[in-house]
Amino acid sequence: MASNTERNVVVELRDLKKYFPVKSQTLIGGMGDTVKANDGVSFKIYEGETFGLVGESGCGKTTLGRTIIRLEKPTGGQILFDGHDITRMSNRNLRPLRTDMQIIFQDPYGSLDPKQTVGQIIGEGLLAHKMFKKGPELEEYILDIMDKCGLDDYMIHRYPHQFSGGQRQRIGIARSLALDPKFVVCDEAVSALDVSIQSQILNLLKRLKDEENLTYLFISHDLSVVKHISDRIGVMYLGEMVELGGAEALYNDPLHPYTKALLSAVPTTDVQRKGEKIILKGDIPSNVHPPSGCRFHTRCPLATEKCRQEVPIWEEAKPGRFVACHHYEQTKEMG
Amino acid sequence: MADKKNRKEQHYVAEDQIEDLQGKELSAEEQRRLDEAREKELERLEREDVVISPARMVWNNFKARKITMIGAGMFLFIILFSLLLPVFLPEIETDMANRRVGPSLFFWREGHYLFGTDNHGRDVFLRVADGGFVSLYVGAVATFISVIIGTIIGSVSGYFHGIIDNILQRFTEIVRAFPFLPLVITLSAAIGADLDEDERIFLIMVILGVIGWTGLARLLRGQILSLREQEFILAARAMGVKNFQIIAKHIIPNVISLIIVSATLQFAANILVESGLSFLGFGVQEPGNSWGLLLRQGTRDSSVIQNQPWLWFFPGLFILATVLSINFIGDGLRDAVDPRNVRR
Numbered sequence: 001m002a003s004n005t006e007r008n009v010v011v012e013l014r015d016l017k018k019y020f021p022v023k024s025q026t027l028i029g030g031m032g033d034t035v036k037a038n039d040g041v042s043f044k045i046y047e048g049e050t051f052g053l054v055g056e057s058g059c060g061k062t063t064l065g066r067t068i069i070r071l072e073k074p075t076g077g078q079i080l081f082d083g084h085d086i087t088r089m090s091n092r093n094l095r096p097l098r099t100d101m102q103i104i105f106q107d108p109y110g111s112l113d114p115k116q117t118v119g120q121i122i123g124e125g126l127l128a129h130k131m132f133k134k135g136p137e138l139e140e141y142i143l144d145i146m147d148k149c150g151l152d153d154y155m156i157h158r159y160p161h162q163f164s165g166g167q168r169q170r171i172g173i174a175r176s177l178a179l180d181p182k183f184v185v186c187d188e189a190v191s192a193l194d195v196s197i198q199s200q201i202l203n204l205l206k207r208l209k210d211e212e213n214l215t216y217l218f219i220s221h222d223l224s225v226v227k228h229i230s231d232r233i234g235v236m237y238l239g240e241m242v243e244l245g246g247a248e249a250l251y252n253d254p255l256h257p258y259t260k261a262l263l264s265a266v267p268t269t270d271v272q273r274k275g276e277k278i279i280l281k282g283d284i285p286s287n288v289h290p291p292s293g294c295r296f297h298t299r300c301p302l303a304t305e306k307c308r309q310e311v312p313i314w315e316e317a318k319p320g321r322f323v324a325c326h327h328y329e330q331t332k333e334m335g
Numbered sequence: 336m337a338d339k340k341n342r343k344e345q346h347y348v349a350e351d352q353i354e355d356l357q358g359k360e361l362s363a364e365e366q367r368r369l370d371e372a373r374e375k376e377l378e379r380l381e382r383e384d385v386v387i388s389p390a391r392m393v394w395n396n397f398k399a400r401k402i403t404m405i406g407a408g409m410f411l412f413i414i415l416f417s418l419l420l421p422v423f424l425p426e427i428e429t430d431m432a433n434r435r436v437g438p439s440l441f442f443w444r445e446g447h448y449l450f451g452t453d454n455h456g457r458d459v460f461l462r463v464a465d466g467g468f469v470s471l472y473v474g475a476v477a478t479f480i481s482v483i484i485g486t487i488i489g490s491v492s493g494y495f496h497g498i499i500d501n502i503l504q505r506f507t508e509i510v511r512a513f514p515f516l517p518l519v520i521t522l523s524a525a526i527g528a529d530l531d532e533d534e535r536i537f538l539i540m541v542i543l544g545v546i547g548w549t550g551l552a553r554l555l556r557g558q559i560l561s562l563r564e565q566e567f568i569l570a571a572r573a574m575g576v577k578n579f580q581i582i583a584k585h586i587i588p589n590v591i592s593l594i595i596v597s598a599t600l601q602f603a604a605n606i607l608v609e610s611g612l613s614f615l616g617f618g619v620q621e622p623g624n625s626w627g628l629l630l631r632q633g634t635r636d637s638s639v640i641q642n643q644p645w646l647w648f649f650p651g652l653f654i655l656a657t658v659l660s661i662n663f664i665g666d667g668l669r670d671a672v673d674p675r676n677v678r679r
């Protein structure tokens with residue numbers, strides 16, 4: 001990944017923070033605690049790559065994906081999209097940029113309005129941005145997109161309830177591609193589907209990426225899916241990014257103990273990747289009052305006194321490999 | 336050609352199987368059969384290129400239930416009876432020669448009346464038809480008022496949650512807790528005497544409307560709160576669709592059925608309350624006319640109750656039939672729009 005420096009940066013995050021207020025029980029609602037869904041995340045996504053994001057449920061992947069495209073207002077830090085600082089940009093100024101950033105959702109049922117036809121769903125963004133007027137040209141364009149996404153012409157006037165989960169996911173993909181975006185967040189885009197359908201949709205996403213010059217942020221809790229599609233992978237734990245690196249490198253030689261534990265839990269037929277499954281002790285700690293020092297220390301087999309007290313810095317351990325761990329040299333011997 | 340016919344039959348088999356199996360506790364074998372039948376149905380829809388809109392689906396669900404269709408039929412009859420019939424019938428006149436005549440099936444003959452006459456010799460049939468108009472009218476206008484208020488307050492509360500929501504909710508609770516019956520009775524006693532008949536009816540409609548919206552507001556608020564978190568709303572926001580467009584294109588179409596159902600049930604409730612008030616003497620009064628008032632006049636004292644039962648029986652029957660039929664329709668609608676009852 002030495003060529004990274006010359007490639008265009010589509011998204012750059014600098015110390016991004018997103019806190020949610022904890023719902024208070026009182027009527028007036030005092031200044032309560034906050035859920036630290038994202039707490040200081042920094043990385044870049046380069047043009048044309050698929051950036052995989054993994055981590056346990058609740059670690060803040062969805063929040064990160066939504067904050068990047070400003071469906072949520074960030075609490076702190078900075079988001080640069082295609083050179084524009086969109087951190088505090090008003091909705092009105094964001095509107096023209098919205099065609100460049102899109103999202104594909106997990107739930108093939110909740111993500112399509114049951115009261116609209118497939119044609120209306122796909123055409124909505126085009127009409128909102130006045131890229132087309134209602135009429136045969138719009139329909140032509142919609143049919144074209146549908147065709148690319150593996151949907152037949154006759155489906156255009158049908159309603160979502162008439163489709164299977166995989167087809168619905170194709171409709172959601174067609175909707176986000178209609179605006180001809182640069183950057184697409186795929187939030188667990190295949191997690192709700194059968195395994196056989198999963199690979200179809202993954203292949204579709206791969207093909208579209210090449211045809212349309214897309215950049216993906218591919219979010220999933222399923223490491224095998226992420227590895228299959230990603231160029232680089234970021235691993236999140238409790239609102240922070242703990243490791244980032246090229247997909248192959250990270251997979252073969254995890255630097256963070258958490259990454260190693262996650263990988264050991266992936267069922268594999270790969271004979272070379274021998275080794276026991278590493279079982280993490282304890283539960284995921286609260287993200288309202290996260291542990292001191294390294295957030296992972298409560299569950300880490302390598303934890304020492306230092307981990308309890310000092311927050312590990314985010315450093316480039318090897319070229320293109322970032323990690324936040326005091327003892328990453330020892331990860332190899334772990335397990 | 337034969338092939339086509341064969342397919343048609345196949346699909347009916349599949350549809351029947353789905354109906355037989357739906358909603359029951361199923362064994363693994365039956366579950367498999369149900370899945371298979373569903374799959375066949377989907378395939379058929381594919382082949383025949385059938386487009387089923389959500390509205391069409393609701394209608395299919397609605398007419399599938401007998402009791403709902405009976406309700407709809409009854410209600411249609413009552414509408415014709417009370418709204419249309421009075422236009423063609425003669426004026427109601429007092430006729431001292433024909434007082435307190437019992438009901439008769441030979442109503443076309445001189446001196447015979449289908450529903451009998453009251454103690455001024457007025458034809459009860461005509462009075463029930465005419466009174467029905469007032470009862471339905473008052474109920475409908477009151478419902479209209481409360482639907483408007485409830486929709487506005489519920490939607491605003493749900494869509495712009497936070498402080499606005501908090502204030503509106505407290506306000507809703509206050510209105511809910513308001514002792515409404517004593518208020519109407521006091522108002523009616525205090526200013527009722529100074530009002531003419533139209534003003535009284537107007538007052539009743541407004542009061543019924545102004546207190547009746549809280550249920551709908553709460554229902555809508557909850558629905559919209561969960562709707563706005565739905566991913567299709569997020570998708571629209573991600574595409575840069577404006578707030579106003581999101582409300583018009585996504586929120587309203589998804590709650591309109593809820594509003595209609597709620598309005599139907601509210602309508603029935605309003606007819607009952609109006610009848611109750613008039614029955615107690617705090618609603619419509621002479622020279623006005625409504626089912627509640629007729630009921631009041633038919634139960635003036637025990638001798639009237641015993642000797643002229645037709646005076647209370649017919650208005651009572653019509654109140655009962657109206658409220659029942661509207662409730663049947665409302666329940667049927669509620670089931671029909673419930674996404675869990677998908678009948679393709």
Ligand SMILES: Nc1ncnc2c1ncn2[C@@H]1O[C@H](COP(=O)(O)OP(=O)(O)OP(=O)(O)O)[C@@H](O)[C@H]1O
Nearest residue numbers: 020035037056057058059060061062063064221287
């Ligand atoms: N709108 C919100 N209000 C309050 N808390 C929220 C909100 N959205 C997310 N959170 C909290 O932020 C944390 C991170 O949630 P998020 O959905 O981003 O996790 P995730 O990694 O996507 O999990 P999953 O794998 O289950 O999708 C969770 O603790 C969640 O409860």
Ligand SMILES: [Mg+2]
Nearest residue numbers: 061062063188
């Ligand atoms: Mg998520």
